[in-house]
Amino acid sequence: MKRISSRQNPLFRAIRQLANSPQARRKMSQTILDGIHLCQAYLDRHGSPLYCVVDEAARDVPEVRAITDACSDRHVDIIVLSSAMYALITQVEEGQGILFVVSVPVFSLPEKIEDTVVLLDRIQDPGNMGSILRSAVSAGIAEIFCSAGSASAWSPRVLRAGMGAHFACCIHENVDLAALVETLPMKVIATAPRAQTSIYEYDLRTPLAWIFGHEGQGVSEALLSKAHVRLNIPLHESSASLNVAASAAICFFEQLRQQRSGWGG
Numbered sequence: 001m002k003r004i005s006s007r008q009n010p011l012f013r014a015i016r017q018l019a020n021s022p023q024a025r026r027k028m029s030q031t032i033l034d035g036i037h038l039c040q041a042y043l044d045r046h047g048s049p050l051y052c053v054v055d056e057a058a059r060d061v062p063e064v065r066a067i068t069d070a071c072s073d074r075h076v077d078i079i080v081l082s083s084a085m086y087a088l089i090t091q092v093e094e095g096q097g098i099l100f101v102v103s104v105p106v107f108s109l110p111e112k113i114e115d116t117v118v119l120l121d122r123i124q125d126p127g128n129m130g131s132i133l134r135s136a137v138s139a140g141i142a143e144i145f146c147s148a149g150s151a152s153a154w155s156p157r158v159l160r161a162g163m164g165a166h167f168a169c170c171i172h173e174n175v176d177l178a179a180l181v182e183t184l185p186m187k188v189i190a191t192a193p194r195a196q197t198s199i200y201e202y203d204l205r206t207p208l209a210w211i212f213g214h215e216g217q218g219v220s221e222a223l224l225s226k227a228h229v230r231l232n233i234p235l236h237e238s239s240a241s242l243n244v245a246a247s248a249a250i251c252f253f254e255q256l257r258q259q260r261s262g263w264g265g
Contacts, residue, residue: 001068001078003056007085015053015079015101019089022152025104031154033100034092036063041164042100043067048074049100055086058097067098091156104154107170113184114207116141116255119177121213121223122149123244128215129153130161131245137165139252145175177211181226184209190219190227191247193240199231203263204255212248 004012017024019032030050033039040063042049052071058064059080068078081089090099118136123129129151136144144153151158153171181188188209191199211227213219219227233242233250242250258264 001054001080003080004085005082007088011051011079012081012085015051016089018101019091019156022155025152025155029104029106030101031104031159032089032091032156033102033159034090034156035160036067036096036098038159038164039067039098039100041167042102043070045164045167046102046105048076049102051077051079051101053079053081053086053089053099053101055083055090055097056080057083061097064096064098092160107172109172109175110143110170113143113186115143116186116207117143117145117184117209118248119175119180119188119209119211119223120144120146120150121177121211121219122147122217123212123214124149124151125215126151126155126157127161128243128245130158130163130165132212132248133158133162133169133171134165135245135249135252137168139256141252142169143172144169145172145177145180147177148174178223178226181209181223187228188226189229189231189251190224191233191251192224192230193232195230195232197229197231198234199251199254200234200264202229202231204251204258205263208255210248210251212244215244 018030025031033042052068054068071078118141133144146153153173159166186207186209188211190211211219211223233247235242
């Protein structure tokens with residue numbers, strides 16, 4: 001373990017920039033995983049981080065010690081900071097005293113798409129983005145395509161909302177969704193409040209491409225016009241709309257239910 005005590009230390013300054021600056025994350029193609037759950041998920045599903053950073057006050061917490069021991073076995077540099085310095089890089093209130101610095105993975109667009117995929121059109125809220133990723137992975141969906149103008153999928157806030165889902169799927173960013181739709185072999189489905197058919201009345205058992213759009217504006221008209229099917233999610237008469245992350249979860253798990261028990265089963 002290496003202890004850093006100066007705020008002017010170049011490595012500390014670089015990590016602090018990563019934690020607080022989207023521009024720095026883009027420039028360095030790195031990001032921060034904050035907390036025990038994300039760090040353990042990364043070790044289990046992805047690999048070794050570039051750095052493991054620990055609050056000296058948390059070094060002897062059993063869960064933290066297990067992660068630092070695993071990092072030591074993998075010859076990962078472990079950086080120990082005072083609590084005051086650690087507080088400058090963590091974005092989690094009452095954090096758990098450990099974070100990773102990792103490279104942002106870049107996935108090539110798949111040559112052939114055969115399974116259900118998700119297309120996200122300008123989803124801007126990090127919480128929504130992370131929740132959609134988490135729901136998609138939980139429903140067995142492994143390919144996510146995000147348009148330009150979407151929240152950065154690998155920002156610390158999206159990572160926290162995703163709760164490890166990032167390491168179980170391929171996330172493609174800045175994708176021309178309209179062009180992608182033209183190449184997909186499956187039906188493309190968008191939800192629309194005024195659609196005549198509900199998701200519960202439509203056969204969702206085959207692979208599909210789900211489109212979900214901007215929190216305020218919805219799916220762009222250019223992309224919506226390319227959807228083969230529009231379906232509604234029935235709501236109580238007292239409600240006029242549904243959060244996009246909730247809408248996505250309902251769709252994913254209705255599809256999974258139909259696949260497991262049969263349409264209408």
